[in-house]
Amino acid sequence: MNKEELIAHYFNGQISKEGFLQLKTLLEEDNAFKKDFYAQLEVQQTIGQEKNAPLKERFNQLNQKSIPKTKWYLYAAAITILIVIGSFFYNSQPDYQDLYANNFEAYPNVIAPTVRGPEAPKESKVALAFQYYDNENYAKAAELFKTLYKETGEDYAFFYQSVSLMAVGKTSKAITTLEQHNWNEPKDYQTITQWYVGLGYLKLENKEKAKLHLKNVKVSGKPLAKQAKEILQKIE
């Protein structure tokens, strides 16, 4: 079997045991072939990632449905007890504003680190927007990100615009912006936008909506999951 046939058989899933071993040996011995095959695996995995995003989403939703089965009752029981005990001492709702203030933090600038000193690059709009952002001048930053998004269509511009709005206290507006954008592609922003929308609703004291979004963060397995879980426990 020649190289081309081997590759074809591999990708349609019908390669024999011998064929597989032959391919493996070739990869060890023939560097040019390996490079070529590597590039093809890259293509395969890239297409796979794209095509399988809906399935991953499906699994994440399954997680949401299935977690309550095992743990929800325990938490609910524990929290009920706490609330009952707590209500003897004082009768109050969780303080949403406090929770928000303790958890909200403008997302770090991971796009264009501000460079200081004589070697600072020529000021582009991106750099300028992030300079405002890093200096906590969020109102100005929001404006610049907005124009930047209009010009480039880059997701990050849209995202940082929304976070800037939230940081200056324009919560409802930030939520609407975040919600109207489709964050399914690329996936990088999926969890983090859920997080900010959830926090926004917390600030607006819309408990149900806050819960909905924070739960998505909780099951995401991402670093923020723990923080989301803690908030959820406090407002349940």
Added chain:
Amino acid sequence: MIEDQYLIKQLKQKDLKALDKVYLTYKEEFFLFAKGFSISEEDIEDVYQETVISFYENIQKGKLNQLTSSLKTYLFAIGKFKIYKQAKKNKVSYEDELVIHADEEIQTFEIALSNERQKVLKKAFNSLGKKCKKVLELFFYEGLTLDEIQNYLKYSSKDVLKSQKSRCLKHLKELVEKRYE
């Protein structure tokens, strides 16, 4: 085993409820299993989802027509491979030369792509023409043979299709390289 065969039959017909069942049934055990390796809890969820998806793809491609072991054994064989890959990815820097992970048991080759690289590839792929995308998808993702693709997309000959495919790959490569310049 009989139940396994039934599930596989359902999966072959793209019954996603059956896939949910597989996903939920083995999740807990998989997490316990994966915790023995040096990968973070966040990564385990990712790896598990990818494992179930690969499993599903392999069934679609007919790689599993005759199940010689139980469904679970096969699923975990895929999972183990992915865990190893992930554990190594955490240790090795991407700049190291091209590493192709291979597993004879499940007859799979995979590479560890950095997020950065994945993004570039995705952008490049999406800027290919419609026809190129289709050919590459059918070949690499759907696992169709060249004959099947020729038939499906009505190419006049297999050679025309072959050269189209290599042109598409070449174009993709150029697009990727351009983004690194």
